[in-house]
Amino acid sequence: MPHQDVVVIGGGPAGLTAAYELQRRSEDYVPRVFEAGHIVGGIARTESHKGYRFDIGGHRFFTKVREVEEMWHEVLGDDFIRVPRKSRIFYRGRFFEYPLKIFDALYNIGAYEALRIIASYAKWQIRPHKREDTFEEWVVNRFGGRLYMHFFASYTEKVWGIPPSKIRSDWAAQRIKNLTLRKAVWNALSGANDTASLIEEFSYPRLGPGMMWERTAELVEEKGGTVEMRSEVTRVARSGSRITGVDVRRWSAEGEDLGTEHVKGDHFVNTMALRDLIEKMDPPPPPHVVEAAAKLKYRDFLIVTLILNQKDPFPDNWVYVHSPEVKVGRIQNFRAWSKELLPDPNTASIGMEYFCQKGDGLWNMTEEELIDLAGRELEEIGLGKQDSVVDGAIIRQPKAYPVYDDDSIPSVEVISDWLRTLENFQTVGRNGLHRYNNQDHSMLTAMIAARNIVGLQADDVWTVNLERSYHEEFQVSEKEQPAAPAEEELRKAS
Template sequence: MTLQTIDDRPEQRSEPKQDVFIIGGGPAGLTAAYELLKRSDAHRPHVFEGSDMVGGIARTETSNGYRFDIGGHRFFTKVPEVEAMWHEVMGDDFITVPRLSRIYYRGKFFSYPLKIFNALENIGPYESVRILASYLKWQVRPHKVEDTFEQWVMNRFGGRLYMHFFRSYTEKVWGIPPSNIRADWAAQRIKNLSLLKAVWNSISGANDTTSLIEEFQYPRLGPGQMWEKTRDIVNETGGKVEMRSIVTGLRREGMRITQVETTDTADGSTAQHDARNGEVINSMALRDLIHAFDPPPPDAVLEAAGRLAYRDFLIVTLVLDTPDPFPDNWIYVHAPEVKVGRIQNFRAWSRDLLPDEDTASIGMEYFCQEGDGLWTMSDEELRDLAGRELEQLGLATQDHVIGAAIIRQPKAYPVYDAHYQEALEVISDWLSKLENFQTVGRNGLHRYNNQDHSMLSAMYAARNLLGASHDVWNVNVERSYHEEFELRKEAS
């Protein structure tokens, strides 16, 4: 498939095309290139990707014929243009997958989304009454200020439910107490869910909460298939995706980028790309981006970049010599006695991810920091840890493990700590003054966006080059949350 088959593009012009240098070959960077080629014949996108695979954290890795995701990537959106691009690129390779996910806590499995009778049976009548009483208490006397994740959740679910189902898992994911995480992360990720709404959804079957949808679409060979196909389309229709080419310098004169320097990660050679008459779209992490400028930004901007924090991630994919030990797409592990945070069953996403029907491919996901004890474990130690924890949770015995693949992913999640908002304002204010530059995507905006909102920010950046005036920084900012927060401040 090429862009010509999905879009009635105008005839090619004879004028020279404007170069658009795109930093990063993940969902945001490749979407920007695709959108430009679809909408314009006057721009030539040139994507620089530092690794040998496209897709970023949405890539699909392969080991001995087993394909696996770097964390689960559902394809579900309420953004029409994103939905359209998925189908344009994937065609018949999109499959519909029923969602099945559970929470493991206190030795029991809780359905997620909430199934009221399952939850009552698991937690018991006494504790259920205490949860309800706690919820009512926080409805009568809520936190007047919602600055933190902890305050936001307690106001909607009560302190008791927060203690059971939010605190331990949040600490495992982020490595810091929920009282140190900003409320806007909860507003963005949990959105419009509350205890009463969750109970009503479980009784009525209704569900309009994005994070709890019951089925989703998925590329037959994993999410990386989407971005491999997009890369091929870009290369075939006038753009270029250059692999193993990391951006190491951005020269500027005043507030205009004049040159993009790239380094070949294979041989260390460098190349200079003239950007004086071009445009730059970035999706690399802001902390790294700021330090790539020459001359550097003001000290205040450099200092702000240094305050941006990230959470790293690794996955141990175990191959078992037995069919799937559980039917779920994934299981959230709230149990503090194990280090694993989430467990994927890749056949439940797509049967085509596995080459052998008599085996299982199980992804054990660990949230960590680059350089800490988990990150620096050897591959053999991680395989042993993952196998032991799989057995400890009662899902499969360690002696069924016949293979493993380990992937370490730095800067997987931008952290919404107490410092990020102020630092981001300083950085975004300076970047907005650059004449030929935009930044998009999860790490390019330091926002924990889902894939669809990262793509939308890139679409907006591409359209801005064609005369639009979209504010990419406000993609996926929850208006309802901010309006509510303002009302609370006024009331107090």
């Protein structure tokens, strides 16, 4: 069989997994990965500043999908470390242990308010919302209105910039999963914990999650593929139901425009945002598809990494900041993830995460203004002193999170129906599916796409019920099969 060229748009977890899986399955397919950024990893990359390495948000390596777990360890081997999870919620001037510890929660919230939470929970168990269309309705039915007000409403609005009553319940079902107030209390009293989002220990690359994707890119190139940085796909050329090629615009490390190349391919795997993808199709899709794509929304994000001249100001991996009095949404302590992320053991590296929109007040602040804001808020919360800040670095991440609003589900259905008509094109990953996937979910969709290309599967990545892979155990056979057992179970659940 002659070699076939596979164009992969995007060098994040999904794109690199697709390339890696193609090479693992067949020598006849040559992946060519185009990444617009200067380093691989997408939102799971690890940036650096004067020897300090830091995440674009925290990325735990935890999964119950066998194939994903195997790939992680094939690529990094002994470079994984085990990290105990410690996280808290900051709210009303107090820190609450998370996951819930019943006596800590009672002490912080107060006995009177605890009784009101229980009464509210009982009320909503007796007379729940008949429909669960929104995030607010979904959470209130499981936790009661009082707990929703305290621990869900303000933080959710800070993250998304819109009221929780405008967010679809699908996002809650995906992110909070099978946790209820009853289960949270039982977990706190018994020590049990079968809720994926509340795991107590996880794996982590010793140099950050970007280490995984930097090494994956190296392996792809060692096997004959290419991973090309500062290479943005600006046009996706189509002839009828087939994609014929892409236009790739390149820049030098100094920002010089190196021109545009047209690259042909036999197969195409996309991870760029769906809205951008449809805009770059030439000729365009039918008008109703273009209209649907224009309705998709995204939440942007920036992180201000502060370097402190003191060691370990707090022990948490991260702290969720629910208090509306400050703008910061979550705070990372990178030493608590891995000591090797810091070049100087007598300093601290603290990531102050802000959820925003490109072009708003936060996004447009200067680096000096953002470092000043982050230092002030760190001190206001009580996790460090502003005068201990000796340096800082800012990373802005557009389209970090696909928004689940009233338009998202019908719009994605319209787009996916049309994309299914393309013979040699698949879209995967968080933004490629407009689905708030975790890293392992994005990788699984990419694996399925790669297997589709080499003929080992014939699955529609849109129909895979990714949610079940996170919190259900699968009994898998060691025998190689065209469709992996975990994926069979996922499809049965769809």
